[in-house]
Amino acid sequence: MANQTAIWVLTSPGTEVVLDADAHIVQWEMAAAAALSGVQLRPAPAGEGRLVASAVDLERAMRADSPHSASASLVCVENTHNGAGGAVTSASDLAQIAALARSRGLAVHLDGARLWNAHVATGTALAEFARAADTVMVSFSKGLGCPVGAMLAGDAATIRRAHVARKRLGGGMRQSGILAAAALHALDAHLARLADDHAHARLLADVVAGVPGVAVVSPDTNIVMIDLPRGVASADVVAAAGKENVLVTPWNATRVRAVTHLDVDAASVKRAGAVLARAIGRLVHA
Numbered sequence: 001m002a003n004q005t006a007i008w009v010l011t012s013p014g015t016e017v018v019l020d021a022d023a024h025i026v027q028w029e030m031a032a033a034a035a036l037s038g039v040q041l042r043p044a045p046a047g048e049g050r051l052v053a054s055a056v057d058l059e060r061a062m063r064a065d066s067p068h069s070a071s072a073s074l075v076c077v078e079n080t081h082n083g084a085g086g087a088v089t090s091a092s093d094l095a096q097i098a099a100l101a102r103s104r105g106l107a108v109h110l111d112g113a114r115l116w117n118a119h120v121a122t123g124t125a126l127a128e129f130a131r132a133a134d135t136v137m138v139s140f141s142k143g144l145g146c147p148v149g150a151m152l153a154g155d156a157a158t159i160r161r162a163h164v165a166r167k168r169l170g171g172g173m174r175q176s177g178i179l180a181a182a183a184l185h186a187l188d189a190h191l192a193r194l195a196d197d198h199a200h201a202r203l204l205a206d207v208v209a210g211v212p213g214v215a216v217v218s219p220d221t222n223i224v225m226i227d228l229p230r231g232v233a234s235a236d237v238v239a240a241a242g243k244e245n246v247l248v249t250p251w252n253a254t255r256v257r258a259v260t261h262l263d264v265d266a267a268s269v270k271r272a273g274a275v276l277a278r279a280i281g282r283l284v285h286a
């Protein structure tokens with residue numbers, strides 16, 4: 001809802017939003033940008049072996065100013081990038097994207113559901129990442145571990161309009177104080193420890209990468225994308241691991257996604273890696 005609120009206030013109907021082809025806004029938000037804000041998503045595939053679209057990729061996806069094609073109004077960037085395996089876009093790459101957007105008169109929205117992880121992984125200040133954008137969305141229920149909650153930041157005039165959009169979207173909650181308390185606790189107690197999740201993700205990646213035929217996307221942060229050996233289906237790996245209480249998700253037919261988080265310590269991560277490695281090994285020979 002925070003992403004869709006930003007799109008609502010930063011675009012006008014009939015314009016385009018330029019963003020990474022694998023972005024959360026494209027993949028997991030029910031075409032809400034079209035349904036609620038009347039905009040078209042213009043996905044930019046990441047080129048040249050990269051996992052996340054760069055300024056070059058976004059520029060390629062933009063159309064020339066013409067009376068025959070829709071004009072763009074907004075660029076969205078997801079950082080870290082879930083679909084790319086928790087990949088970090090550096091502050092300097094983000095600044096390049098923002099400069100490109102501004103040179104075309106476009107606004108910039110940062111989907112920072114996991115911006116906390118980018119901050120801890122790089123040491124770059126949150127404000128430095130945020131500087132590139134007109135609006136920044138952050139989520140408290142991912143690595144920070146709150147039961148629920150997300151926030152949208154922007155300048156005062158933008159947020160005044162966001163309050164209208166929020167209420168129209170059904171988000172005018174009077175009971176949010178108890179959720180804000182959890183978010184404040186998480187910022188105090190769970191932010192620095194994200195470094196543990198990142199170390200655990202590397203640990204898990206190392207164990208699973210040792211299985212013949214497996215390719216693991218080297219984790220920048222807390223997400224491990226595991227590409228399975230030929231002939232092994234992600235659904236079978238998820239089911240086999242689940243029987244041993246290791247919970248992972250099928251990202252697609254041949255890729256499994258594992259996420260480390262504050263409820264899983266190093267010993268559990270080692271065990272999870274061993275369970276996954278054994279399950280994949282068995283399925284290769286089945």
Ligand SMILES: *Cc1c(COP(=O)(O)O)cnc(C)c1O
Binds near residue numbers: 003024078113138142
């Ligand atoms: C989860 C997620 C969101 C939505 O966050 P909520 O806190 O559920 O509103 C947006 N973007 C990305 C990349 C996410 O992973």
